[in-house]
Amino acid sequence: MHQQAIDKAKAAPTHFDMQESFVRQLDARITHHLSQLSPAPARLIDAASDAMGSGKRLRPYLLHLVAGDVADRDAVLDMAVALEMVHTASLIVDDLPSMDNAMLRRGRPTTHARFGEATAILTAIGLLNHAISIANGVAGLADGQRGALVSILSGVMGWQGLVAGQELDLHGFSDRDGVDDGPLDRITRINALKTGALLCAAVEAGAILGGRPDAERSLLRRFGEDLGQAFQIADDLIDMLSDSAATGKDCRKDVGKETYLAVYGAEEALRRCRGLLASADAALVGAGLSPEPFRCMIDAIFTPMLDRVPQAQAASAAR
Structure with a gap:
């Protein structure tokens, strides 16, 4: 009997296998939706395909995990594509000259x-508009659910989401912006708009597709908020302490900006990041979801990022 249990455990798919399987299905669905763009100009389609051709797929996978097994698979994949289109569009805009x-x-x-x-x-x-179109056409949902998904996407794009976060990140706060409690308040607000908003959108969309009750959705939103704050701090650490060869993107673009790292230093930023991840985990457990798949996903993303911090600090001290 013991050997049968061992064999069964070996045969069972790991969380990594399940994530890889989902990403393959997501990539196929992305290809399908991009193939529907014709007769749009070929150059635009090529640019969209290139921009969406890679990535961690963190937000779509998070949506998938929150939705759970009871949700319609096609609806989850379509909404995951819409969310990834919004994320990709935001990166295209962030990178502009x-x-x-x-x-x-x-x-x-x-x-x-x-x-x-x-x-x-x-x-x-084009990607932003097509994301709304996909969300509005998700099959098998009540009109109220479909409308809620569209509202989530339009909200995360706009005046209280990515647009606001980018403006504040570039130009800071004015006296009319209602933030006067010091740097932590300003940093937290920007991080919530630029990074947390999309993660919360993934969580909220997954909760709608999975039929999660309001009590769970409140805790899941807190999970998304804490995860977003932690992700931005980790990203800031890597931006300042690593290089483009290691990260795959331009580094030190935040020099002169009021980030958690710039204000409080690397050690405190690392401590704060780990504390936020612990808080996110507590919210997840409180919501009653099985935490292990989420923990595996978070560990796969954050461990390589945070492990670079002491290595970069040691290299900097040696110079």
């Missing part, structure tokens, strides 16, 4: 570097 002026993203030339600034802008607009 008038924004961060980045030339490298995901180890490849940024969209404007390869296709030109005008095509990059048009591609981002």
Whole structure:
């Protein structure tokens, strides 16, 4: 009997296997949706395909995990594609010469570097619009659910989401922005808008597709908020302490900005990041979801990022 249990455990798919399987299905669905763009100009389709051709797929997988097995598989995949389109569009815009002026993203030339600034802008607009179209056409849902998904996407794009976060990141706060509690308040707000908003959108969309009750959804939103804050701090650490060869994107683009790292230093930033991850985990457990798949996903993303910090600090001290 003991040997049978061992054999069964060996045969069971690991969380990594399940994530890989989902990403393969997601990539196939992305290809399907991009193939429906014709007769749009071929150059725009090429730019969109190039921009969406790689990535961690963190937000779609998070949506999938929250939705759970009871959700319709096609609905989850379609909404995951829509979410990834919004994320990709935001990266295209972030990288523009008038924004961060980045030339490298995901180890490849940024969209404007390869296709030109005008095509990059048009591609981002096209992806945002198509994301809304996909969400509005998700099959098998009540009108209220479909409307909620559209509202989530439009909200994360706009005045209280990515647009607001990018503006504040570039130009800071004015006296009318209602943030006067010091640097931590300002940093937390920018991180929530630029990074947390998309993670919360993934969680909320997954909760709708999975029919999660309101009590669970409240805790899951806190999970997304804490995860977003932790992710941005980790990203800031890597941006300042690593290089483009290791990260696959331009580094040190945040020099001069008011980030958690810049204000509080690397040691405190690392401590804060780990504390936020612990808080996110507690919210997840409180929501009653099986935490192990989420923990495996978070560990796979954050461990390589955070492990670079002491290595980079040691290399810097040796110079």
